[in-house]
Amino acid sequence: MNPIAELETFEYESARFDSLMSFKIQNILLVSSLYDIYNLREDGQLADMLLAEYAEFRLSSAPTITRVDSGSSALEALKESKYELIIVLRTLTDINPSDFSRQAKALSPDIPVVLMAFHHRELELARDEIANAFDNIFIWNGDSKMLLTIIKLVEDRVNVAADTEEVGVRVIILVENSVRFYSAYLPLMYSEIMRQASALLTESINSSTRRVRMRARPKILLAENFEDAVALFREYKKYLLGVVSDIQFPRDGKSDSSAGIELARLMKSESSDLPVLLQSSDQAKAEQAEARDAAFLNKQSPRLLKKLSTFITENFGFGDFIFKLPDGTELARAANFRQMQDCVGQVAIESLVFHAERNHFSNWLIARGEFDLANRLRPRKVSEFEDPNDLRGFLTETLSRFRHDRQA
Numbered sequence: 001m002n003p004i005a006e007l008e009t010f011e012y013e014s015a016r017f018d019s020l021m022s023f024k025i026q027n028i029l030l031v032s033s034l035y036d037i038y039n040l041r042e043d044g045q046l047a048d049m050l051l052a053e054y055a056e057f058r059l060s061s062a063p064t065i066t067r068v069d070s071g072s073s074a075l076e077a078l079k080e081s082k083y084e085l086i087i088v089l090r091t092l093t094d095i096n097p098s099d100f101s102r103q104a105k106a107l108s109p110d111i112p113v114v115l116m117a118f119h120h121r122e123l124e125l126a127r128d129e130i131a132n133a134f135d136n137i138f139i140w141n142g143d144s145k146m147l148l149t150i151i152k153l154v155e156d157r158v159n160v161a162a163d164t165e166e167v168g169v170r171v172i173i174l175v176e177n178s179v180r181f182y183s184a185y186l187p188l189m190y191s192e193i194m195r196q197a198s199a200l201l202t203e204s205i206n207s208s209t210r211r212v213r214m215r216a217r218p219k220i221l222l223a224e225n226f227e228d229a230v231a232l233f234r235e236y237k238k239y240l241l242g243v244v245s246d247i248q249f250p251r252d253g254k255s256d257s258s259a260g261i262e263l264a265r266l267m268k269s270e271s272s273d274l275p276v277l278l279q280s281s282d283q284a285k286a287e288q289a290e291a292r293d294a295a296f297l298n299k300q301s302p303r304l305l306k307k308l309s310t311f312i313t314e315n316f317g318f319g320d321f322i323f324k325l326p327d328g329t330e331l332a333r334a335a336n337f338r339q340m341q342d343c344v345g346q347v348a349i350e351s352l353v354f355h356a357e358r359n360h361f362s363n364w365l366i367a368r369g370e371f372d373l374a375n376r377l378r379p380r381k382v383s384e385f386e387d388p389n390d391l392r393g394f395l396t397e398t399l400s401r402f403r404h405d406r407q408a
Contacts, residue, residue, distance in 0.1 A: 017369075019166050020215040023158040025084040025151050030067040031074040031100070032089035036118075046147065053148040057194035063151060071095035071103075078107045085154055088134075090117040098133035112154045116140050120180050136222070138183045145187040152190055156219035163219065164239045168371045170218040171236045172316060175245035175263065177224040181299070185244070186220065188305050189312060193217050196318045196367055216369040218316070226251035226259045233267055241316045241363060242275035243267060244308070247285050261285070264292040273358045275315035277308070317360075317367030323347045326354050340364075341399040349388045356382050356391060373402050 030046070047065050054062040066083075068074045071092050077083075086104055088097050095103075101113045112135040117123050120139055123130065130137065136153065140146060163169040174189065176182040194217070218241055223229035226249065233240070247260035256262075264276050276294040278285070289296035295315075297307055313319035320333040323343055331347045334340040344352065355361055365374040376398060385391045 017167065017215050020163045020169065021155065021159055022162065023084075023155060024061070025063050025155060026061070027081070027083045027085075028063050028065045028151075029074055029077055029083040029086045030065050030089075031069075031071060031086065031092065032067060033069060033091055033093055036089040036091055049144045050147050053145055056198075057148075058198050059194070071097075071100040074100065075103055075107065078104060078111075083108075083111060085151065086111060086113045087150065088113060088115055090115060090122050096129070098129050101133045112136070114138065114150055114154070116146075116150075117179075123179055137179050139179055141183060143187050145191055146183070148194075149187045149190050153186060153220065153222065156221065160219045160221060160236070163216075164236060167216055168239060168366075168375070169216050170241045170366050171232075171239045172218055172220050172241050173223060173229065173232050173236075173243045173245075174220060175223045175229045175243065175249065175260065177246065177249040181246070182222060184305060185308065186222070188309055189220055189244075192309060192312050192318055193220070216371070218367065225249060226256065226263060229263055230266065233263075237271060240271065240274055241367065242277070242312075244277045244311075245279070247278050247280040247282075247289070258288070261288050261292060264289065264294045268293055275311075277311050277315075317363035317365075321360070321364045323351045324354065325351055337399065337403055341396065341403060344392065344395045344399060349392060352392055352395065353382055353388055356395075361395070370402075373398070 046067075050065065051062050054060070063085075066077065066081075068077055071088075071094050074086070074088075078086075086101075088100060090097060092100060097115060101115070104111065104113055113133075115130060115134040115137045116139070117137070118140050123137065123139070136150070138146060138150060160169075160171060164171065172189065172193075174182060174185060176185065196217070221232050221236070223232055229245070233243075243263075245260045245263055248255060248257045249259050250256065251259040251262075260278050260280070264278055267274055267276060272293075276292070277297060278289040278292075278294045279297040279299050280286075280289075281299045283298050283300075286296040286298075295311060297304065297311070301307060314322065320335045321340055321343075322330055323332045323334070324330050325348065331351055332343045334343045359378055362374040362378040365371075365377070377395070380394065382388070382391060385394070
């Protein structure tokens with residue numbers, strides 16, 4: 001690409017991607033007792049922990065954390081300064097945390113208030129008290145990525161509508177009402193997504209466009225009941241990369257032991273190629289999940305988080321593209337666009353057809369922020385090609401033209 005064309009491409013992409021993530025958390029108000037802050041700092045200073053996480057994933061402008069040691073001090077701070085997020089620890093001494101949240105919302109109606117506890121039993125003892133008082137509730141499990149997770153979950157919820165409409169940013173839905181489990185799942189899921197976005201900096205594409213496209217990472221949305229999950233699915237169906245869901249969670253206000261099975265049925269009936277992972281502590285549910293064409297994960301597995309990570313990597317377009325036959329036999333892997341083009345020209349045609357029918361190629365590209373290229377591939381159906389080898393030619397030519405334009 002000549003310098004003028006390169007500059008035009010950069011300016012075009014910059015204009016599109018600079019509009020993404022318009023809401024960013026810059027100032028956090030942390031409300032905690034001295035005892036609680038000591039517990040948090042056993043793993044390092046909070047500000048240092050957050051800076052380290054932003055540095056690891058090559059993110060810019062880590063938020064500033066301002067700590068106060070009482071609810072009354074926090075309410076005064078809200079009157080004097082602007083904050084985009086409040087994190088309140090469970091054991092405030094001068095005011096009930098739920099009452100504090102309501103008073104904070106009265107002062108700043110749009111500010112998210114997140115409760116963080118150190119033990120699940122703290123939440124069980126106060127279940128009625130904290131119901132509907134907070135935007136989110138988390139358990140601090142010692143994972144330094146928890147703060148980053150809370151920040152990004154709030155930012156994703158605020159930005160998702162504009163960012164999907166503007167560029168087509170992709171969405172992952174997590175359906176889970178257990179605070180203990182989603183407090184473990186979300187840091188892992190964000191780590192996978194951030195690692196993939198960061199990897200763009202090392203892929204062989206034009207360096208000027210890498211950083212701006214990091215804004216287009218997939219967003220994660222959390223639903224804690226059937227109705228909210230269906231609403232998110234309806235709203236963002238055409239942008240979904242996949243769904244991870246519990247099987248038992250509230251439906252119509254009551255715990256439903258088969259809510260996830262019904263959710264998978266509904267989603268698959270409208271988006272047959274959508275990757276869905278169902279989880280349960282009951283291994284007997286595996287057969288029902290399989291009947292809905294969904295993967296299954298036992299929550300009692302000692303390798304639960306590892307298996308979840310593997311599913312995300314293999315099904316949401318992250319990591320290497322793994323060329324397989326319909327029976328699951330692995331043929332080749334592509335870590336970047338050059339390898340993808342080489343593999344497309346060599347692997348068995350049965351593998352290309354298998355992946356093309358399930359939109360695996362477009363999902364892999366979308367996860368890397370290549371929306372325009374993915375949109376060129378996704379509308380084309382395998383049935384449009386009289387000879388399957390014409391599909392190979394189309395993919396090879398499209399990737400070749402893309403790499404030439406990108407100087408890959």
